Amino acid sequence: MVSKIRCSGFGGQGVVLMGKLLAQAGMIEEKHTTFFPQYGAAMRGGTANCSVVVSDNEIASPMVEEPDVILIMNGPSLDKFEPTVRPGGWIFYNTSLIDREVERDDVKVFKVAANDVADEVGSTRSANMVMLGAFAEKLGAVSVEALLDSLDVMLEGKGDKIMNVNREAMKRGAALAK
Amino acid sequence: METSFREGLGMSEKVLMKGNEAIGEAAVQAGCQCYFGYPITPQNELTAYMSKRMLEEGRVFIQSESEIAAINMCFGAAAVGVRTMTSSSGPGISLKQEGISYVAGAELPVFYVNVMRGGPGLGNIAPSQADYFQCTRGGGHGDYRVIVYAPSDVQEQYDYTMLSFDLADRYRIPVMLATDGILGQMMEPLVLHDYKDPGDLPSKEAWRLGDAVTQEPIWITSVRLGEGELEEHNFKLQKKYEEIVEKEVRFEETAVDDADIVVVAYGTSARVARSAIEMARAAGIKVGLLRPITLWPFPEKRIREIAEKVDDMLAVEMSLGQMWEDVRLAACGACRVHLHGRTAGGVPDEAAVVDQIKTILSSKGDEIIRNF
Numbered sequence: 448m449v450s451k452i453r454c455s456g457f458g459g460q461g462v463v464l465m466g467k468l469l470a471q472a473g474m475i476e477e478k479h480t481t482f483f484p485q486y487g488a489a490m491r492g493g494t495a496n497c498s499v500v501v502s503d504n505e506i507a508s509p510m511v512e513e514p515d516v517i518l519i520m521n522g523p524s525l526d527k528f529e530p531t532v533r534p535g536g537w538i539f540y541n542t543s544l545i546d547r548e549v550e551r552d553d554v555k556v557f558k559v560a561a562n563d564v565a566d567e568v569g570s571t572r573s574a575n576m577v578m579l580g581a582f583a584e585k586l587g588a589v590s591v592e593a594l595l596d597s598l599d600v601m602l603e604g605k606g607d608k609i610m611n612v613n614r615e616a617m618k619r620g621a622a623l624a625k
Numbered sequence: 626m627e628t629s630f631r632e633g634l635g636m637s638e639k640v641l642m643k644g645n646e647a648i649g650e651a652a653v654q655a656g657c658q659c660y661f662g663y664p665i666t667p668q669n670e671l672t673a674y675m676s677k678r679m680l681e682e683g684r685v686f687i688q689s690e691s692e693i694a695a696i697n698m699c700f701g702a703a704a705v706g707v708r709t710m711t712s713s714s715g716p717g718i719s720l721k722q723e724g725i726s727y728v729a730g731a732e733l734p735v736f737y738v739n740v741m742r743g744g745p746g747l748g749n750i751a752p753s754q755a756d757y758f759q760c761t762r763g764g765g766h767g768d769y770r771v772i773v774y775a776p777s778d779v780q781e782q783y784d785y786t787m788l789s790f791d792l793a794d795r796y797r798i799p800v801m802l803a804t805d806g807i808l809g810q811m812m813e814p815l816v817l818h819d820y821k822d823p824g825d826l827p828s829k830e831a832w833r834l835g836d837a838v839t840q841e842p843i844w845i846t847s848v849r850l851g852e853g854e855l856e857e858h859n860f861k862l863q864k865k866y867e868e869i870v871e872k873e874v875r876f877e878e879t880a881v882d883d884a885d886i887v888v889v890a891y892g893t894s895a896r897v898a899r900s901a902i903e904m905a906r907a908a909g910i911k912v913g914l915l916r917p918i919t920l921w922p923f924p925e926k927r928i929r930e931i932a933e934k935v936d937d938m939l940a941v942e943m944s945l946g947q948m949w950e951d952v953r954l955a956a957c958g959a960c961r962v963h964l965h966g967r968t969a970g971g972v973p974d975e976a977a978v979v980d981q982i983k984t985i986l987s988s989k990g991d992e993i994i995r996n997f
Contacts, residue, residue: 467812471641474814482641482812487666487750507900508893508972509811600641 448503450588451511455496455528456520456541458489461575464601465518466497468579471600472593473501481509494523501588516586518578520561521545539582541574557585557624564619573616580620591621639816644779645809648712648738648802649674651786654820657736658707659685661695665714666750667806668740672712692717696724696737703733704845706833708790712738714806715756716747718764725799726765730847732832732862734793736786738802740809743969751970752806754892757947760803761921768859770866771799772873773920775891779813785918787820792873794826796865803920805943807893807972875918876927880906884913886982887931889952890941891917894973898941901978912982920948925955932956937985941965941973945997961985963994 454465466482473480483498498511513533519525519540534553543562559581561574583591660675679686689695695711702709718739728735741756743749763769774785789800849855890898895916905912940949945966953962985994
């Protein structure tokens with residue numbers, strides 16, 4: 448099985464970290480995995496995105512043009528990437544910041560009030576973790592457990608408080624999809 | 626790579642790492658004492674990584690005033706016998722060519738990295754293999770060669786960086802790692818392993834610059850003005866190049882033995898070609914892959930052998946027929962050699978490669994199928 452995933456949001460929402468956590472989780476589960484960032488000129492407050500591929504087989508290109516799943520954190524990202532999703536694929540989007548419906552009728556949609564849930568656990572900044580938790584629980588491309596383990600690697604040295612908020616946010620996101 | 630990734634990890638541990646940073650870490654492990662570089666996308670993470678790691682190790686890191694300065698600093702460091710490197714992308718590598726030619730003429734071991742982007746000119750910052758001609762033809766002026774490795778994943782970028790330092794020292798030659806924006810920017814699982822000294826590298830004592838007070842003067846130069854002097858020197862270089870062609874060709878073969886058509890591709894293109902071959906095999910088409918790992922020396926003998934057995938070969942590359950020329954030279958008319966080329970950030974698509982293979986197999990006569 449191959450999962451081609453694109454994460455997108457505005458700079459500061461942690462979409463690059465989302466991608467790295469997904470790739471790290473894929474590695475923990477001994478799958479083939481690649482992470483590929485949007486690179487080059489970027490603007491503060493502009494959109495940021497990255498691509499992740501998790502596969503049982505060797506991965507050809509890490510660039511994802513027609514994703515199976517997009518994890519969308521803000522409105523401009525939905526506008527940009529909604530048309531790119533493979534027919535039959537999934538759109539996960541952050542309804543805390545996006546008040547429109549998905550226009551396409553050939554894709555599946557899962558709504559996540561990521562910022563609201565993150566606020567409940569005490570940090571808006573962990574909205575990205577809510578989104579990841581919901582995605583992993585719903586589709587199982589990587590497990591929630593592997594994502595939690597990835598947090599230990601990626602946030603090593605950031606302190607217990609930050610770690611715990613992020614873990615809690617991820618679990619709350621997963622609970623949304625149960 | 627955040628430091629937190631690496632701290633506390635023993636060697637031989639699997640980590641998720643960016644290609645550019647894997648090259649940097651491999652160079653540190655291989656004992657690179659001096660890194661000189663100037664920023665350019667898409668290789669900036671390598672320079673950034675070295676700016677931190679070299680200082681941690683108490684070694685030399687200089688962000689030079691230009692690419693030209695960086696390669697000439699490499700000349701100096703190599704002349705005193707330490708392992709040294711620089712890195713850049715297409716436009717910066719063009720600027721370094723004068724220095725690389727001097728390094729080749731003076732027979733100095735220098736390692737350099739080209740994380741290729743779209744050209745010509747300032748072009749764009751997207752992944753590309755458009756510097757193939759420049760990489761494989763020396764690049765600068767004069768009668769010389771450089772060894773060129775073309776890794777196709779993060780692990781190979783790590784491994785071949787280490788090997789590049791060894792070969793640079795063994796043959797006193799510039800060695801280049803030719804990657805692209807995808808390989809440099811992507812993260813993949815990587816097994817960090819220690820550097821292993823091959824144990825039989827020649828001593829540098831006889832030729833390196835040492836202590837000016839206690840040693841006899843040594844002259845390291847690329848100028849040879851005496852009558853016949855340069856020709857004699859160039860024949861000597863040529864002998865060395867012939868030894869390299871004899872001993873250092875590297876390639877990987879997949880499913881070539883029963884193949885009706887063989888794809889030739891390197892680096893990122895080879896990753897895509899490998900997937901295309903799986904798709905084609907699943908559809909009952911007998912396709913094989915030959916992946917050059919050294920672009921120079923090119924695996925021309927093996928390509929010639931394969932060309933004798935099959936009717937068709939297909940060069941798949943992120944440039945418009947540059948490697949195709951070498952495949953045609955090697956095949957020497959023994960089979961048809963077709964081209965699937967993308968450029969300026971275009972990456973070959975598996976399905977499009979399979980479609981072209983089908984077109985080729987249903988075509989007749991001398992027709993050469995190109996995808997553009």
